Amino acid sequence: MSPFGFDHSVTAGIVSAKGRSLPEENYVPFIQTDVAINPGNSGGPLFNLNGEVVGVNSQIYSRSGGFMGLSFSIPIEVAMNVADQLRSKGKVSRGWLGVLIQDVTRELAESFDMDKPMGALVARVMPDSPAEKAGMQVGDIIIGFNGKPVEKSSKLPPMVGSASIDRPAEVVVLRAGREETISVNIGELPDEQLAMLGKEPQPEPDEKETIMGLVVSNLTQKQRDELGIAEGGVIVEEVQEGPARTAGIRAGEVIHDWKPLCHGCR
Template sequence: MKYKLSRYVINIGLLLGLVAMPVMAQNLPDFTQLVETYGPAVVNISTTSKKNNEETSKEKQPDYRAIPGIPEDSPFYEFFRRFFDNEGNDLFEERPATSLGSGFIISADGYVVTNNHVINEAQEIIVRLSDRREFTAKLIGSDNRSDIALLKVEATDLPTVKLGSSTNLKVGEWVLAIGSPFGFDYSVTAGIVSAKGRSLPSDTYVPFIQTDVAINPGNSGGPLFNLAGEVIGVNSQIYSRTGGFMGLSFAIPVNVLKDVVEQLKAKGKVTRGWLGVLIQDVTGELAESFSMEKPAGALVAKVLPDSPAAAAKFQVGDIITKFNDKPIERSADLPPLVGSTPVDSKVTTTVIRQGKPTTLEVTIAELPPEDDIKLAVSSKGDKTITSDRLGLSVTDLSAQKSETESLPENGVLVVQVEAGAARDAGIRKGDVIVMINNINIKNVSHFKEILAGLEEKTIPVLIHRQDSPLFLAIKVPAKK
């Protein structure tokens, strides 16, 4: 009886499993109609560019004079000289460089979107459709900061995609990509949205969509669709240690695309709003050092001279919590908001200054073509002190002018770091301490004076490292 009961239970389990399989299959998305409808609007893009191989050939061309064992009066010497001076040059003649990528048609009259890095420095751009038609494309304009390029081909009645919105995109939502990975045309891969609003080091003005869709070289510039068949992003980058897909793909939101395309059509370039601050995230330690209840906002590490922020009286150490009535939870939230703000518009911002909320009104300017900040320091070495309490030694410094910016006039240079509070906080040799506990450092003597008055608690320290400002939180130990 026991045997029969067990067999009965097993049979019931198998039956339930067979019933559940089609039910689970029904819950999975079906992308076939989407691909049939919008796949023809996805294109393959190939480019050719001719590099200046004159210098390259000189680098690669062997020097016959350097071949050992061949004296100048040898007949072999003359043979090699003629070969490399004449026939040998054929080996180094200029050859076109090619690249492959993806794109998609956004209008029936021939406007095509792709990544800027796909067509960068290309002398010829070929757009190939799924029906094997090929067109030579004209570059309407490109934007390096968003990695978007707009092309135009002379054709009519072309298949097009439907642009959606990335505003209501949800993490966990199904998405599909069509592109040409490794040169394989019109490949389809699917996955889900892993995260939104990702900020990458080289693209601070783009709140990237992170997905687990299999994206590989050649997919760049292709569309990312939602289940409604709408383009909600442009596949742009992957995170990989091998050059292939590793589960982290990044797409440019379609809302960014729309703004860039509109500007490229109208004027061939893109303008962005500019505030003029260098910012960083507020960590738990920094929040404690600034007496905040929880980490939030964008911490101002530097106010650039002659910038809108300087005119509005922003200060280093301010924590921006609202911009144009929109909350700033992380520092990555701020650049896209500022960049999309119209030039010359007045915006109200809320900052936390010395633990209290303060309202500032700023007039947004146009982002300069090159906003990189160059800093340089040199140590006079004429006065050095060591703080056993923090575990570091500092010396006076002098500011030097650079092409775009001058250094802060005050501060001290870290010349040695030992085990202690400074090392635990992340301070390194070569850092310049500009501010400690919200007090600007004048010189070594002033630094020593401030240290003497510090209590046992966590305080913010502003440093300059490798041409960039950075706040650190240091736990000051009790006085010995």
């Protein structure tokens, strides 16, 4: 490694976390370390104390352009899987389930009679996706994938991304308080910018959409000014059957960062 052109440099540090998701990459479970990575040594190996390569140094979090204590490495099994795919077929493919998900908060867990928050709540099922074809529904809570527990929503994308394409996967969901196992034939991830979880284009202010049983529309700038909201926010126009009604959300409430602000509340 050659940070700033200094050949054969080595830095040391500790592992802060495993399985980190970054804003622009949901499918790689990054290893977070405090190993100093600077221009010139990204792409180098991350060793453990036994001298084994456990990752490939990839990027840093920085506001200055230099190292600030947060480094991220691609796990070696992910890197080797990519290398194998490139050798065998010349491109990298990722598995696709076709759902938009969110975390299960403590409040949502209570509304679903769960002992503790866990899993990934299905907020939307994409049209003509593997999930839709398998019968997955909005409001399902995914708690297991191919025999592995889904502790929180960020754990699911790497599991799906590494799953075999055109092969069935066993997805365990909580539906109406009961566990169900659904067999889903995993598809190939289409245009990543559109299919990435949580990255669906937002509607224009006068458009309406239905999410988790809520019919909502974006706030106008005038409404944001009246409520003191800098940006974003939707107003609930109708509450249909679903998890939102179970959680007690009512028509007329304004949702901003998933926290209802009183607007005609009682």
